[in-house]
Amino acid sequence: xxxxxxxxxxxxxxxxxxxxxxxxxxxxxxxxxxxxxxxxxxxxxxxxxxxxxxxxxxxxxxxxxxxxxxxxxxxxxxxxxxxxxxxxxxxxxxxxxxxxxxxxxxxxxxxxxxxxxxxxxxxxxxxxxxxxxxxxxxxxxxxxxxxxxxxxxxxxxxxxxxxxxxxxxxxxxxxxxxxxxxxxxxxxxxxxxxxxxxxxxxxxxxxxxxxxxxxxxxxxxxxxxxxxxxxxxxxxxxxxxxxxxxxxxxxxxxxxxxxxxxxxxxxxxxxxxxxxxxxxxxxxxxxxxxxxxxxxxxxxxxxxxxxxxxxxxxxxxxxxxxxxxxxxxxxxxxxxxxxxxxxxxxxxxxxxxxxxxxxxxxxxxxxxxxx
Numbered sequence: 001x002x003x004x005x006x007x008x009x010x011x012x013x014x015x016x017x018x019x020x021x022x023x024x025x026x027x028x029x030x031x032x033x034x035x036x037x038x039x040x041x042x043x044x045x046x047x048x049x050x051x052x053x054x055x056x057x058x059x060x061x062x063x064x065x066x067x068x069x070x071x072x073x074x075x076x077x078x079x080x081x082x083x084x085x086x087x088x089x090x091x092x093x094x095x096x097x098x099x100x101x102x103x104x105x106x107x108x109x110x111x112x113x114x115x116x117x118x119x120x121x122x123x124x125x126x127x128x129x130x131x132x133x134x135x136x137x138x139x140x141x142x143x144x145x146x147x148x149x150x151x152x153x154x155x156x157x158x159x160x161x162x163x164x165x166x167x168x169x170x171x172x173x174x175x176x177x178x179x180x181x182x183x184x185x186x187x188x189x190x191x192x193x194x195x196x197x198x199x200x201x202x203x204x205x206x207x208x209x210x211x212x213x214x215x216x217x218x219x220x221x222x223x224x225x226x227x228x229x230x231x232x233x234x235x236x237x238x239x240x241x242x243x244x245x246x247x248x249x250x251x252x253x254x255x256x257x258x259x260x261x262x263x264x265x266x267x268x269x270x271x272x273x274x275x276x277x278x279x280x281x282x283x284x285x286x287x288x289x290x291x292x293x294x295x296x297x298x299x300x301x302x303x304x305x306x307x308x309x310x311x312x313x314x315x316x317x318x319x320x321x322x323x324x325x326x327x328x329x330x331x332x333x334x335x336x337x338x339x340x341x342x343x344x345x346x347x348x349x350x351x352x353x354x355x356x357x358x359x360x361x362x363x364x365x366x367x368x369x370x371x
Contacts, residue, residue, distance in 0.1 A: 049210065049218040050079075050102050050234075053151035055113050056160070058100055061227050063120045068094045070365060071117060073110045074101040074128025077296040081349045084232035086358035093369045095123050098231045102148070106141060107133060107276035108169070109148045112176070114280055115162035118287045124368055125284050126292045129277060129318060130333070131265035131311050136272045137169055146175045150186045153177040167279055169272070239351055242344035259346050260305040262298060267314040274317060285326045290368050293321055294361075295331040297338045297353075302346040330364050332357070 062069045072082050078101035087097040102109065107127070117125060137145065153160075153176050161178070168176065177183040200206045210217040215237045219226035239245070246254065268274070284291050295318065322329045332338070342353030349357055 048216040053155045056155040069122045070097045070124045072126040076103040090362035111164040131267040134267035149175040262302045297332040299346045
């Protein structure tokens with residue numbers, strides 16, 4: 001005897017399809033994240049693994065393990081100048097200093113992390129400001145920002161949305177993942193290269209990954225102790241790749257061709273960078289988080305070629321910001337005592353410069369925390 005046949009309604013069918021779609025998405029998302037995470041983080045897919053979107057993960061690790069964090073954001077000038085462990089050890093406070101700067105980073109790249117930084121509520125946030133920062137988005141910066149927005153936003157969630165979204169350049173909004181489907185979609189762009197990397201390891205025992213603790217490398221997911229060390233003191237480029245590695249002729253050529261590149265910076269008060277800094281500062285101060293504006297030193301030979309009043313807008317910007325209660329300035333651009341031995345190139349510090357920067361910064365952090 002044939003039993004009664006169950007009639008599947010259209011409602012049941014749609015429900016089944018919906019459940020199957022959700023399950024497929026969850027499984028696909030899990031596989032995609034697992035497959036791409038390692039290759040993106042170890043440098044196999046990118047020249048600098050910090051570009052793989054490490055900031056969100058970094059802030060989570062700091063929040064789970066550090067009681068009095070100080071966060072520094074900025075470009076390669078901050079990245080190569082700040083040894084967080086040195087500053088922490090030379091500070092009289094209990095603050096722990098973390099270097100979250102990125103090569104080529106600008107305020108509009110960093111602003112998408114402000115909501116999570118506010119949630120972390122660090123003791124201080126250090127923001128880089130300088131002649132390169134108070135600018136608008138060039139075509140080269142546009143392409144870089146597309147990458148940064150994608151790789152950063154794939155690691156975020158809806159809690160990271162905030163006032164920064166209204167400041168986004170309209171050309172870049174399509175590169176921000178605002179939901180889980182977009183996050184997986186952006187991740188899938190790296191799946192093919194991740195599979196190729198795994199096959200090369202399996203078949204040829206070869207990998208494009210960077211060696212541990214070399215410049216551009218980041219620790220593997222889950223290695224908490226390595227991450228805590230890395231976030232204070234990331235690997236810096238060896239001095240031999242800068243001035244220390246140049247012979248006399250190479251240095252003469254550098255001095256005659258690149259040393260004067262500072263004249264290419266045209267800081268402006270009406271720039272996009274200024275507007276974004278204004279958002280970042282006011283968002284942090286509005287949540288009782290002190291801000292130190294950090295102006296990095298540049299080689300004196302590079303500054304000597306500047307026309308008079310060329311960077312007046314930079315000085316005016318700093319002056320206007322420090323009038324805000326809770327905003328401080330650590331301006332080393334015009335300070336004495338920076339010598340040739342302190343520089344990797346015209347606007348980045350080397351090992352000796354990093355030590356000098358450390359000893360100048362530590363008492364400023366103590367002063368801000370004491371106030």
